[in-house]
Amino acid sequence: METLLKCEQVLERLELKVKSAEGFVTGAGVAGVAPVGGGRLQEQNICQPLLDAVASHIKSPMFNHTLSRVFGPAITTLLGPSPRRAGSPPAVPAKRRRLPEEVVEIPDLLQGEIAHLDQRFKVQLDPSQHLGSRTVHLICQLDDKNLPCVPPITVAVPENYPSRPPQCNASRDQYDSTQFLRNILNSLDIHLNKMPEKYSVTSLLDTWEMCVRKACSLPDTMATTGRD
Incomplete structure (x- = not known):
């Protein structure tokens, strides 16, 4: 109108x-x-x-x-542009505004610690990480040519880290497939129970590696690995 x-x-x-x-x-x-045309201008x-x-x-x-x-x-x-009536809503943009994608924020302290880890530890964010969760879930792999390949572990780093220690979650299904892996998991549980009240992600990964090396040094474990 x-x-x-x-x-x-x-x-x-x-x-x-x-x-x-x-x-x-x-x-x-x-x-x-x-007048032009010799006649009166047509009134049209x-x-x-x-x-x-x-x-x-x-x-x-x-x-x-x-x-x-x-x-x-x-x-x-x-x-000129027509003045907008008082109280009239602003014009709706033709294109739908795109909402910014939510990104899991990793604290600077944790980022620095991960950056200084030994190269044998490969760490990445868990793709099943829930958006909005204050706990950072990491998937950690041990890549050492002198050690056998073992399943990765998941480390849950709480929001108030390092005031609270990280939690290690090893897949029971994967680590229960052979006697060798069961020995690693049992040794890891024992050492984590003996850890101090506060410990770092680096300490947890070092303990995991130590348990793998310890399991490799057991002759009975290596003998039973081939039979599992």
Whole structure:
């Protein structure tokens, strides 16, 4: 509706200009100046075809959209942007705003500790980490060419680390597949129970590696590994 009102204002201005031009030409003819074409200027509204086209399509469901798209830029140039009514809601953007993706934040202290770990420890974020969780879940792998390949462990680092120690979660299903892995898990449980009240992620991983080396040094374990 606002676009129609602006179109009406523009058409009224054009009509006034046409009438002014007709009056000027008529007056000039009276003064002795012959009008163009040798006759009186035809009193025909040059905007009549446009008005007829608007009237024929005014009931179209796409009429307002087409009118705004065709005449909107020109009307804005001539009349300027229309003032927004008080209390009117802001225009809704055409494109849907994209919400920022939530990212798991790792404390700087923990990032620094992971960066200084020995290269034999490979650490990455657990892909099943729940967004919004204050606990950071890490998947840790032991990559040492002098040691056998063992299943990774998951380390849960609490929000108030290092005031509270990390928790080690080894997959019971994976570490229960052979006697060798069972010895590693049993040794790890014993050593973690003897750890001080506060310990670091580095200390936990070093303890895990020590348990792997200890299990490798047991001859009965190595003998039974081939039978499992």
